[in-house]
Amino acid sequence: MSELVEKISICIERGKVNKAAPYPPDLKDQEGADELTKKALDKGETAASILQACNDAMQRIGDKFSRKEVFVPELLMAAKAMNTVMDHLKPYFQSGTIKAKGKFVLGTVAGDLHDIGKNLVSMVLEGNGWEVIDLGVDVKTEKFIDAIKNNPKCIVGLSALLTTTMPNMAASIKEIKQQFPDTIIVIGGAPVTVKDVDEMGADSYASDPQEAVNYLNSKTD
Numbered sequence: 001m002s003e004l005v006e007k008i009s010i011c012i013e014r015g016k017v018n019k020a021a022p023y024p025p026d027l028k029d030q031e032g033a034d035e036l037t038k039k040a041l042d043k044g045e046t047a048a049s050i051l052q053a054c055n056d057a058m059q060r061i062g063d064k065f066s067r068k069e070v071f072v073p074e075l076l077m078a079a080k081a082m083n084t085v086m087d088h089l090k091p092y093f094q095s096g097t098i099k100a101k102g103k104f105v106l107g108t109v110a111g112d113l114h115d116i117g118k119n120l121v122s123m124v125l126e127g128n129g130w131e132v133i134d135l136g137v138d139v140k141t142e143k144f145i146d147a148i149k150n151n152p153k154c155i156v157g158l159s160a161l162l163t164t165t166m167p168n169m170a171a172s173i174k175e176i177k178q179q180f181p182d183t184i185i186v187i188g189g190a191p192v193t194v195k196d197v198d199e200m201g202a203d204s205y206a207s208d209p210q211e212a213v214n215y216l217n218s219k220t221d
């Protein structure tokens with residue numbers, strides 16, 4: 001990993017958004033995720049390598065949270081820094097494709113506010129020619145149902161980051177399949193595994209955005 005990319009990773013872990021940000025105090029007046037990402041891209045670092053370093057940083061801050069070394073405010077600052085990086089990376093994932101493959105209705109399930117992974121899935125799918133209808137976070141079943149009604153033949157994606165919201169994922173799938181048995185449903189998110197596909201009655205699992213793209217593309221062939 002280059003020094004610049006490593007610095008970005010540290011900014012994510014420490015929640016250093018940009019130079020003007022006073023947080024964290026020991027990094028005051030130093031460049032943050034914003035400036036460093038721009039520099040890294042200008043110097044030819046790939047979007048994929050920056051993203052990988054940021055994902056590693058989110059893992060590290062998550063582990064610290066598990067060990068009670070940091071708390072929710074620190075997670076929020078890390079998320080804010082990560083979103084700043086993603087704003088810079090977005091064009092790299094979205095360049096040059098025609099939106100023609102189909103519609104993908106995507107949301108983080110009810111009770112769950114985590115959206116960084118979902119937003120990545122959205123970006124990468126859009127970059128691969130899918131029209132994404134992003135319903136946001138804390139998406140109740142009815143909202144998924146309305147979106148399916150408004151977008152016949154769409155594929156649906158559900159994301160969950162909490163073990164406590166996985167039952168909500170299962171409940172949404174059950175209702176969607178009851179009302180629209182032919183709707184294809186893909187699930188993902190850190191605590192979700194391939195074995196949940198059968199248990200929840202979904203059609204597929206994707207561990208990352210590219211797997212979601214591969215699966216969706218296979219449905220257009």
Ligand code: B1M
Pocket residue numbers: 055058059060061062063065066072075076078079111112113114115116117118120121156157158159160161162163164186187188189190191206207208209212
């Ligand atoms: Co929270 N959080 N959080 N959190 N958070 C986790 C998930 C946790 C693992 C941290 C920990 O304890 N180590 C833990 C969950 C434990 C569990 O259930 N097993 C946890 C907890 C407990 C909580 C709260 C309950 C804390 C509290 O309040 N006491 C609370 C819940 C709030 C709620 O949702 N109701 C909470 C809150 C938050 C913040 C709001 C502060 C913030 C989220 C901000 C935001 O998203 N805008 C936050 C964060 C940042 C995290 C960690 C640190 C990072 C998550 C992240 O963005 N990762 C996380 C720890 C961790 O993940 N190690 C943690 C980076 C992202 C790129 O990865 O989202 O996994 P991920 O997405 C991946 C794949 O999973 C996949 O693609 C992405 C790219 O590879 N993917 C899909 C995701 N969705 C997909 C859908 C698909 C396909 C693939 O198809 C449809």
